[in-house]
Amino acid sequence: MSYAAEKQVAIAAVRRACILTSSVFNNLVKNETLTKEDASPVTVGDFAAQAVVNTILGRAFPNDPIVGEEDAADLRGDAATALRTRIVELANATLTAKLEAGEKEEWGLGPSGQQTTEQLLNIIDKGKHEGKAERMWTLDPIDGTKGFLRGEQYAVCLSLIVKTEGRTRVQLGVIGCPNLPSDLSNPSSPRGGIFVAVRGEGAYELPLHDPFSAPGRRLSIPKLTTDNLNLLESVEKAHSKLSFNEVVAKELGITKPPTRMDSQAKYAALARGDGGVYLRMPTGTGYREKIWDHAPGSLLVEEAGGKVTDSRGEDLRFDLGRDLGENYGVIVAGEGVHSSVLDAVKRALAKEKQGQ
Numbered sequence: 001m002s003y004a005a006e007k008q009v010a011i012a013a014v015r016r017a018c019i020l021t022s023s024v025f026n027n028l029v030k031n032e033t034l035t036k037e038d039a040s041p042v043t044v045g046d047f048a049a050q051a052v053v054n055t056i057l058g059r060a061f062p063n064d065p066i067v068g069e070e071d072a073a074d075l076r077g078d079a080a081t082a083l084r085t086r087i088v089e090l091a092n093a094t095l096t097a098k099l100e101a102g103e104k105e106e107w108g109l110g111p112s113g114q115q116t117t118e119q120l121l122n123i124i125d126k127g128k129h130e131g132k133a134e135r136m137w138t139l140d141p142i143d144g145t146k147g148f149l150r151g152e153q154y155a156v157c158l159s160l161i162v163k164t165e166g167r168t169r170v171q172l173g174v175i176g177c178p179n180l181p182s183d184l185s186n187p188s189s190p191r192g193g194i195f196v197a198v199r200g201e202g203a204y205e206l207p208l209h210d211p212f213s214a215p216g217r218r219l220s221i222p223k224l225t226t227d228n229l230n231l232l233e234s235v236e237k238a239h240s241k242l243s244f245n246e247v248v249a250k251e252l253g254i255t256k257p258p259t260r261m262d263s264q265a266k267y268a269a270l271a272r273g274d275g276g277v278y279l280r281m282p283t284g285t286g287y288r289e290k291i292w293d294h295a296p297g298s299l300l301v302e303e304a305g306g307k308v309t310d311s312r313g314e315d316l317r318f319d320l321g322r323d324l325g326e327n328y329g330v331i332v333a334g335e336g337v338h339s340s341v342l343d344a345v346k347r348a349l350a351k352e353k354q355g356q
């Protein structure tokens with residue numbers, strides 16, 4: 001299936017959300033960030049971007065469930081009045097902006113797209129789905145919120161997961177990276193891209209502000225060997241075990257230093273040929289990886305000729321609910337090097353066990 005309609009809607013939704021998040025960053029004030037129960041930050045940008053994307057998906061595909069990271073519980077009380085007002089203002093400004101090429105008014109966009117506060121809170125809450133369905137969207141409105149707050153990498157991440165022939169797989173992935181330089185080795189190169197993949201149709205990078213103007217650049221992971229690649233990894237030490245990555249890099253004979261980057265921009269960079277291996281091993285706190293943090297990125301890399309598994313070499317599970325199940329870590333690499341990385345991870349895990 002080509003998912004042409006879904007792809008068009010998803011690209012338009014991610015583009016609008018990226019415009020919103022970029023404008024929030026430029027105007028973010030101190031009291032516009034909350035700390036969630038798990039101690040992670042969430043900003044007015046996360047909530048407003050989820051409201052915008054869910055509005056568009058809700059209009060275009062009203063029967064599809066959405067598994068979104070955020071919910072509106074913290075926005076409903078009197079204590080949240082200022083935050084709520086700002087989110088409503090941001091979401092409405094984004095929804096009512098003039099229609100661009102490829103967009104439709106019936107998606108809730110354009111001058112008539114104004115929503116009430118209650119409508120916007122309810123549409124944010126449409127993302128509370130349990131994550132088990134024959135067909136569902138996943139949304140991370142700002143992936144890498146800590147990177148976003150630092151003015152570094154973050155991504156707006158949307159995917160469509162469908163059960164076909166007994167298998168629940170990602171069929172469409174769209175990732176907006178407003179701050180990703182077009183040339184990673186040159187930080188002053190132009191920034192921003194939308195990365196798109198449809199299963200069986202390849203992976204593409206499109207211009208962020210004009211994604212419907214041309215077919216975009218087809219992405220293909222170059223054939224790297226362990227002599228000329230380096231690791232992509234999180235900036236945040238609490239998100240993955242960076243000391244383990246050092247051991248794996250040694251096992252593989254990798255000499256180049258790792259590239260640290262927040263968010264699923266790592267999947268996008270790898271699909272484009274930057275880095276070569278994205279390794280995300282658990283820190284041992286029991287944190288379970290979320291489906292919205294891997295669904296679009298994993299398809300993007302697969303469609304660019306790469307492979308994504310856990311540390312046992314098994315496929316990631318998108319059929320278990322909002323998370324991927326027990327955290328065995330995630331290994332992402334080009335086809336040619338994935339098996340060497342998997343072996344090195346297994347050796348490093350065995351050594352770690354012996355050392356205990």
Ligand SMILES: Nc1ncnc2c1ncn2[C@@H]1O[C@H](COP(=O)(O)O)[C@@H](O)[C@H]1OP(=O)(O)O
Nearest residue numbers: 142143144145234235236238239262263287293
């Ligand atoms: N304790 C944690 N362990 C692993 N990942 C986490 C943890 N807390 C939040 N995350 C999520 O990890 C991802 C960022 O990873 P990275 O450090 O590689 O950029 C984000 O999706 C972030 O959520 P969020 O979407 O809220 O930013």
Ligand SMILES: [Mg+2]
Nearest residue numbers: 040041069145
């Ligand atoms: Mg978060």
Ligand SMILES: [Mg+2]
Nearest residue numbers: 069140142143
């Ligand atoms: Mg997020």
Ligand SMILES: [Mg+2]
Nearest residue numbers: 140143144293
């Ligand atoms: Mg995330």
